[in-house]
Amino acid sequence: MANSLYMVESILAKALDGKELARTEIKTLVNAKKEEAISKTIETARLIRKEHFGNKVFIYGFVYLSTFCRNYCAFCYHNKGNKHSKRYRLSPSEVLQYSKQLKRMGVHLVDLTMGEDPQILSKNCRSLIQLVKIVKDEIGLPIMVSPGVVGNEVLKRLKNAGTDWYALYQETYNRRLFSILRSRQDFDEREHAKISAKESGLLVEDGVLVGVGENCEDRAESLLSMRKIGAEQVRAMGFVPQTGTRMESQSSPPLLDELKMIAILRITCQDRLIPASLDIDGAKGLQLRLMAGANVITSIIPDDSSLVGVADPKHLFRMREVEYIKEHLNEIGLQIASKRKYEDCINIFKTQGVK
Secondary structure, three states: HHHHHHHHHHHHHHHHHOOOOOOOHHHHHOOOOOOOHHHHHHHHHHHHHHHHHHOOEEEEEEOOOOOOOOOOOOOOOOOOOOOOOOEEEOOHHHHHHHHHHHHHHHHOOEEEEEEOOHHHHHHHHHHHHHHHHHHHHHHHOOOEEOOOOOOHHHHHHHHHHHHHHHHOOOOOOHHHHHHHOOOOOOHHHHHHHHHHHHHHEEEEEEEEOOOOOOOOOHHHHHHHHHHOOOOOOOEEOOOOOOOOOOOOOOOOOOOHHHHHHHHHHHHHHHEEEEEEEEOOHHHHHHHHHHHHOOOEEEEOOOOOOOOOOOOOOOOOOOHOOHHHHHHHHHHOOOEOHHHHHHHHHHHHHHOOOOO
16 A cells, blocks of 8 residues: 555656656556546646636537437437427527526636537538537637537638637547447547547547546547647536436446546546536535636536526526636636736637647
8 A cells, every 4th residue: 555655756747847757657547446636637737727727717508509419329318319308409699598597697718609500510510600609609618519420621611700719528448338328429539539630720629538437448538638739628527317328327436536536537637628618516616626627617517597507407507607606616726817818818828729
C-alpha cells in the first residue's frame, strides 16, 4: 500500500510541475483504489485548476431544440426507439427567445443542443446553419452545436455562421463497447469528424461515459485519446439509467468513479474546460464535481421553461437558476467568471490551438 501511494504521489508531483503524464502513469491513477490516493488525486486536480483558472468557473445555457433523433444509442433517453421520450422541435423564434433569456441570466455560452434530428440535418444542415446565424447575430454570445457527424463543408458553414464549439462525444474509446453503446454508428467516422472540426476552426468538446462496462484500461485509453485529439473541452459523466432504453436496468457507477475521472482529466488536460452537469445530483453533486477539478457548469435552462436536459430529471428546476448556483459556489470558494474572462479563454484556444 505504501509503495502504491508513493507511486501516485510521484505521478501527481510530476503533474503539478506541468509535465505530460505517460500512459502507464495515467493507468496508475485510474487504477488507484485506496481512499488516500484518490483524495490526493482530487486535491491535485483542484490545485491545477486554480493555477490555470483561479477561483472562476463558467456557466453554459442549454436550449434543447429537438428531441427527435435518428440514432438508437443504448444509453440515451431520446434515442429513436424510446417511446417514453417527450418529442418536440422548437421553432426558430422559440430558440431565439430562450437564447435571449439565457443571455439575460448571465451565461457565457448558449448550447443549441439537439438529438440528431433528420429534419434539421436535411439539406446539409441548412436550417441549423440559419438558426446559428440568427442567434449569433442577436445575442453575440459563443454558440455550441451538437448535430452529430456532419461533412467538412457543413462544418465550415457552421463556423462561418458563427458557431464556436462543436460537441461530439465518443462515450468510449473501446471499439467493442462503442458498438454496443452507439449501435449502427461508425467509430472512425465519429472520431475523424472531431479532427475535421478542429481543422475547420471550430473548438471541440469530447466526452465519455463512466460506468457503462468499461474497465480501467478503457478509461485510461479514453483519457489519452481525448488528449491526443486536442479537444478544448473534455468531460466524463457518470451513467444514469434512462426509462425505455436498453440499459435502463443497469446501475449507475459509484459517484467516486466519476469524480476520479474528472480529476484525472484535469491532471492530464490541465488548461482544458471540464464540465460539471446540473442534470444529475443537484447542488451537492455539482459542488463535488467542481471540487474534483471541473470548471464549467452546464445545463442552465431558461427560467420557467419546460425544456429537457440530456437526461430525464424530475427535479433540479430551482437548481438551474443562476442566483441559486452562486450560493453554492460561494460555499466552496468559487465564483462565476466575467464574460470577458471566458472570451479570453476561448480566444487563446482559437489563436494558439492545443499544444
